[in-house]
Structures are given as C-alpha cells and as structure tokens.
Amino acid sequence: MNHISGNNPADKHLVDRVLRGDTRAFGIIIKNTENLVAQIVFKMIPVAEDRKDLAQDIYMKTFHNLAGFKFQSKLSTWIAQIAYNSCLSWIEKKKLVLPGNLHEDEEIYETTVAKVYNNIAVGSLSENLFSQKELSLILRKEIEGLPAIYQTLITLFHHESMSYEELCQITGLPEGTVKSSLFRARKMLKENLLSKYQKEAL
Amino acid sequence: MNNIHPYEKELQQYALGKSDADPKVIAHIESCSDCRAEVSMYQMLFSEIKEQPAPTFDFDLQEFVLSKLPKPQTRISTDDIIAGFLVIFTCSCIGIPLYIFRKFILNTFIDIPPIFIYSIIISTTGILIIKIISLYKKYLKQMHLLNFN
Numbered sequence: 001m002n003h004i005s006g007n008n009p010a011d012k013h014l015v016d017r018v019l020r021g022d023t024r025a026f027g028i029i030i031k032n033t034e035n036l037v038a039q040i041v042f043k044m045i046p047v048a049e050d051r052k053d054l055a056q057d058i059y060m061k062t063f064h065n066l067a068g069f070k071f072q073s074k075l076s077t078w079i080a081q082i083a084y085n086s087c088l089s090w091i092e093k094k095k096l097v098l099p100g101n102l103h104e105d106e107e108i109y110e111t112t113v114a115k116v117y118n119n120i121a122v123g124s125l126s127e128n129l130f131s132q133k134e135l136s137l138i139l140r141k142e143i144e145g146l147p148a149i150y151q152t153l154i155t156l157f158h159h160e161s162m163s164y165e166e167l168c169q170i171t172g173l174p175e176g177t178v179k180s181s182l183f184r185a186r187k188m189l190k191e192n193l194l195s196k197y198q199k200e201a202l
Numbered sequence: 203m204n205n206i207h208p209y210e211k212e213l214q215q216y217a218l219g220k221s222d223a224d225p226k227v228i229a230h231i232e233s234c235s236d237c238r239a240e241v242s243m244y245q246m247l248f249s250e251i252k253e254q255p256a257p258t259f260d261f262d263l264q265e266f267v268l269s270k271l272p273k274p275q276t277r278i279s280t281d282d283i284i285a286g287f288l289v290i291f292t293c294s295c296i297g298i299p300l301y302i303f304r305k306f307i308l309n310t311f312i313d314i315p316p317i318f319i320y321s322i323i324i325s326t327t328g329i330l331i332i333k334i335i336s337l338y339k340k341y342l343k344q345m346h347l348l349n350f351n
Binding site for chain 2: 024183
C-alpha cells in the first residue's frame, strides 16, 4: 500500500514529471492510489453508476491542482482528501439518500449469521468452526450497515492502517471527533453483531 | 483485583494494543473473563476488517482518466504565434515613440512639480494593491469551490 510508505522522493519525482507534461507519470500516480480512492468512493457513494464519473472527477481535480501540492502531507493522503471532499460534494449535489444495503448473497448470509453468532456466544471464536469467507461476508454486511462516515473511518483506520493524523487531514475533522467517531463505529459494529445473534436465538 | 469493569473505550484501547492503558485496567481485563471476551470480540473484529477484500473499480481507471487529460503541446500553436506577434507589436508601439521622443519626454517630467509625480505614484500603487487583493480573494473563492481549502 503506497500511501503508507510516506512522502518519498519517488512521489516528488512523479509529480515533477507530471508537471513537465509527462502524463504517463500521472498514470503511475493513479495506479498507486486507486485502491485507496476506491475504498473511500465505495464507502461514501452507494450508486455504482456514479462511481465512474466521480473517480474521473477526483483524478481530474488532482491533475489540475498538482502544481499547488506543497508536499506538506503524503501525496496519497492529499489525493484521499480530494476523494473524500469530492464524495461529499457529489452527495450534496445529487442530494443522495443512502439506501438500505442490499444483501446480494442473501442465502449464504442468512445461514452464516446464525452459525457465526453461535460461535461468538459460546466463546469459541478461536476454534474456527465457521469459514473465513463466511465471517468475512457477515462483517462486510455489518460494515455496510454503518453510516457512510463510520464506514470510511473504520476502513481507513483498520484496513488501510492510516493514522489519526491522516484521517484528520482527509476528513478535515478535529482529532477528538475522529477518535470518538471511530469509537462509536466499533461499538455500533459490535453491538449490531451481538443484537442480531440475540434476535436469531429467539 | 479491581472489581469495576473498565469503560468500553478502555476495552477498545486494550484490544488495539495501546500500551498507555492504566495498569489497573490491564490487571482487571487479564483476570476478568467477561472483559477478556469483550476484548476478544473487538480483536476479532479488527482482524476481520483488515482481512476484508478491498473494493476495486470495474473499469481501467488509469486508461479512462488518461484519455481525458489534455494532450501535451508538442508544437507552437497558432494562438502562440498571434500572441507573440501582438507582444512584439505592442512593445514596438510603445518603445519606438519613447526612443524617438525621449528628450521631449524627459523635459516633460522635469517641468512637472514633484508633488504631482508623487501623487501619481501613490495612486497607482494604491490601485495596484486593491487589484491584487481582489484577485487573491477571487482565487481563494475558486479554491474553496474546488474544496481545496
């Protein structure tokens, strides 16, 4: 994951090349950061058709403002910040209402829910009675059920191993707000899992 | 053992492996099965989130964006030629009369009272400063629209 490696000379070299008119260098920047941008866009934008235009918009903004990038943060963090702000503007412009998340793999999901929660309840998590794939699916659905900002923060922090400072840069939120949002998101995720288990047991 | 269960926040911190937790809290968690179960639950969540498959765009983003970028200019365009001609023409229009009538121009300035020259310099500088400020404000507004501030 390139955004973790820091603001290295390679990034500076790439930016210089783009500013000299080498668009292939911009292609490398896209390749290095598209996973991070995808994480943000997929968590913030529920409509799949909008994501393509938005991704293009994010990188066009990046390209046109690259000369103004002062290397005060990592290049990837700066691009993630553009992605986050673009998503917010997009939501505001389109007046998007986040729909309830559809369970694509409904059948597997339903059968797995009971199995997983049973294991949690009897404290047999380490016994791996359920497959990694099933557990992963359950968790994905639960994460999708969280508010978009929580989904984004929890993914960037736990999946992309970003620091609180980076999250503050990306979202423009104070550190205290980021920390408390992450706390609430984790708690909500845990409680959602446990409450569903209780419902299943009844 | 401290019988008071730690706050949820402290359990999360412990599950994250943060070493700044209160030793009393750590001692309690290590000896309390309920708290250990809570911590295990969080640790399982964190580990599973890390293992989640990353979403990917279902199209070639690199190719898509690069095809939309403006092509780098490799030769001088007609606009550049016209602009160059206009610059040379303007410089000639100002420079040639200045050179030919330089003595008269100098005499004109000698005859003008210094207070008049100062007032011209001050008013010109003032206008220039106002223009720069308004230009900067416009720039900030545009950057704000683009969400870069």
